Amino acid sequence: MNQMTLAFERKEAGQRVVRTNNQEWINLAVLFVGALEPGASVDAELIRQWVGEPPHPNAIGALLSLLQRKKLIRRVGYRTASRPSRHAAEIKTFCRS
Numbered sequence: 001m002n003q004m005t006l007a008f009e010r011k012e013a014g015q016r017v018v019r020t021n022n023q024e025w026i027n028l029a030v031l032f033v034g035a036l037e038p039g040a041s042v043d044a045e046l047i048r049q050w051v052g053e054p055p056h057p058n059a060i061g062a063l064l065s066l067l068q069r070k071k072l073i074r075r076v077g078y079r080t081a082s083r084p085s086r087h088a089a090e091i092k093t094f095c096r097s
Contacts, residue, residue, distance in 0.1 A: 014058075015058075015061070015062040015065055015066070018056060018058045018059055018061075018062040019059075019062050019063075019066065021055075021056065022054055022055050022056055022059040022062070025051065025052070025054050025055055025059055026059060026062070026063055026066070028051050028052075029047050029051045029054075029063050030063070030066070030067065030072075032047065032050050032051050033047070033067055033072055033073065033096065034072060036096040037096065038096055038097060039095060039096060040095070040096040041076075041093060041094070041095060041096075042073050042093070042094040042095065042096055043079070043091055043092065043093045043094060044060045044064065044091055044092075045081060045082060045083060045091065047060065047063070048060070048083075064092070064094070067094075068094075071097055072096065072097055073094035073095065073096055073097060074094060074095055074097055075092055075093070075094050076093055076094060076095045077092075077093045078090040078091065078092055078093060079091060079093050
């Protein structure tokens with residue numbers, strides 16, 4: 001097993017734990033994104049606005065990875081976050097598939 005394979009396996013294992021521990025929020029967020037029109041813009045801030053804050057901050061990343069694997073969204077770029085707590089960091093933007 002090479003280092004890259006091991007790294008991806010550990011990432012997936014960690015995300016699986018986060019998804020399991022935040023299943024109700026994840027399910028609501030998947031339903032929300034699934035209800036969006038194809039082509040709609042999606043990012044973490046939009047999900048937080050409509051679904052609410054996740055119980056754990058890592059749930060957003062686990063959710064976005066899950067949605068990409070399910071081909072519900074695809075990454076299209078980056079934008080500056082509008083939430084003050086993000087200190088103008090760049091966040092990924094996605095398009096509803």
